[in-house]
Amino acid sequence: MKNVTTNPRQQAFLALRAIQRGAFADEVVDRTLREGQLDDRDRRLFTELVYGATRRQRTLDAVIDQLASKPSDRQPEDLRLLLHLGLYQLRYLSQIPASAAVNTTVDLAKQNGFSGLSGFVNGVLRQYTRLSAGETDPLQLPTDPVARIGIKHSFPDWIVQVYLDQLSSDETEQLCAWFNQPPHIDLRVNPIKTSLETVEAALQAAGISVTRLPHLPQGLRLLTPPGSVQALPGFAEGWWMVQDASAQLVAHLVDPQPDEVVIDACAAPGGKTLHLAELMHDRGTVWACDRTPSRLKKLAQNRDRLGFQSIQIYTGDSRTQPQFQAIADRVLVDAPCSGLGTLHRHADARWRQTPESVEQLATLQTELLTAAADWVKPGGVLVYATCTLHPAENEAVIQTFLAQHESEWQLEPPAPTHPAAAFATPSGWVKVWSHQHDMDGFFMVRLKKH
Structure with missing residues (x-):
């Protein structure tokens, strides 16, 4: 085997151990x-092993439960992770010969204190x-529909139930399968600097195939x-x-106009803030507010890279x-959420959220929406938006807000020609289901003040 520093399986084991002890998967992978x-x-x-074994850990635990004399939760933690690595390769990585997956995992066990x-x-x-x-299939699934989907696709039961409450069993499986795929990389062209056609041609000349997004x-x-x-061409x-x-x-739903005052209440890391400025032709003022200075730093870097003058950053x-x-023509509340529409982008996110954390988020979301509503003339x-598919953070937040402010606010569906239509x-609200549209799961709604 390769030595520790250049052996991707050993590095993956160390990364999985760090994640098991509380580190964020993305940060561990980036650092390694x-x-x-x-x-x-x-x-x-290395990246495939870490993200894959993290994402699929419930399925892999179920395999261990069926094949080993002791269930996965009674195995030594490091041994469980080593079995995850081996089983992930056998079950999901057809390009790796079974003998290689077995032998390298046995060697890892010997290297990491499990010779016996x-x-x-x-x-x-x-x-x-x-x-x-x-x-x-070596994995025998239970008959209960929630547990069956949860074990097959490696999701907590409570998330499966959230999806089943809104979709059929077949569609829930399609959605869970979609979240186990690698994420797409989409670009938003900055029309102040260039054109879609120019970027398209430059990428294709560099050997990168692209397609336009409908x-x-x-x-x-x-x-x-x-x-x-x-x-890639055009980044710098x-x-x-x-x-x-x-x-x-989201920014299209806000529909900001040149020379207006627009506030992005939860702006970091800044993708939507910058899009608002683009749609305003960099004329007017976009206030980018967030309480996390480190995340606003990324926004400032992108603002400078894209060359915008209209964005003002406010920490708080x-x-x-x-x-x-009452100073803003338009306000965006892109609220912190459970991320149940972007689980493919963060391998450990499905294991970090809980029904209790969703309750806390819904309270925060309601407070942010209520406060930001006072900023609107x-x-x-x-516009309220999230990247979750949980009704408690979406429809319920809006229904409660409108019930409490019905004399002041009304829901405004997108026009038939609008991109979000x-x-x-x-x-009247907008909901993107990933398995139907091949995009991140999202919720957004536009409200008009009387």
């Missing part, structure tokens, strides 16, 4: 790739290999793995920034900013 000595092929394998249990690791993995050569006049999707995004020149198709709909909690009272517009519901 930045500080490690892996070549390109091993970087891809290397025979057990070998036995579990070889038993899985034998069973998988048959006609039936309904989005500035949107391109990369069809070729790009490697380093910063190395501020021609574009990375932003998912669903997120691009948007629930307590009376100086903005009469006749102005307020294709995703509008009969109730």
Whole structure:
């Protein structure tokens, strides 16, 4: 085997151990790739192993429960992670020969203090290999529909239930399967600096296949793995920034006009703030508010890269900013949320959220919406958006707000020609279901002040 610093499987094991102890998966992967000595092929394998084993841990635990004499939650934690690595390769990475997956995992067990249990690791993995050569899946699923989907696609039962409350069983499975795929990379072209056609041609000349995003006049999707995004044509020149198709709909729903005052109440890391400035032709004022200075730093960097003068950054909690009272033509509340529409982008997110955290978020969302509503002038517009698919954070927040302010606010559905109209519901709000539209899951609604 390779030595510790250049062995992608050993690095993946160390990363999984750090995640198990509370570190964020994205931060661990980024740090390892930045500080490690892996070549390109091993970087891809390391990333796939860490994100895949993290995402699929419930399914992998269920396999261990069925094959081992002791269930997964009674195995030593590091041994459980080693089994996850081996089983993930056997179950999901068809390009890796079964013998290689088994042998490298047994070697990892010996390297990491489990020499006495290397025979057990070998036995579990070889038993899985034998069973998988048959006609039936080695993983036996329960009959209960929630547990069956949860184990098959590796989601907590409570999230599966949230989806099942809104979708059929088949569609819930499609949605869960979609969230287990690698995320798309979408770009939003900056029309102040260049054109969609120019960026399209430059990327294709660099060997990157792209396609235009339907309904989005500035949107391109990369069809070729790009490697380093910063190395793509036009990055340094501020021609574009990375932003998912669903997120691009939000600023269009706000529909800011040149010379207006617009406030983004939860602005960091800034993709929607910058889009608002683009749509205003960089004329007027966009206040970018957030309480996290470190995340606003990224916004400032992108503002400077894209060359905007209209964006003013304000650090503070948007629930307590009376100086903005009734000064804004339009306000965006892109609220902190559980992220149940973007679970494919953060491998550990499904394990971090709980029903209790959703309750706390819904309270925060209501407070932010209520406070930001006071910033809007009469006749102005307020847009509320999240990247979750949980009704408690979406429809319920809006219904409560409108019930409490019915004399002052009314819901304004997107016009038939609007980019968001294709995703509008009969109730008037916009909801993007990922498995239906091949975009991040999103909710957004436009409110008009009397």
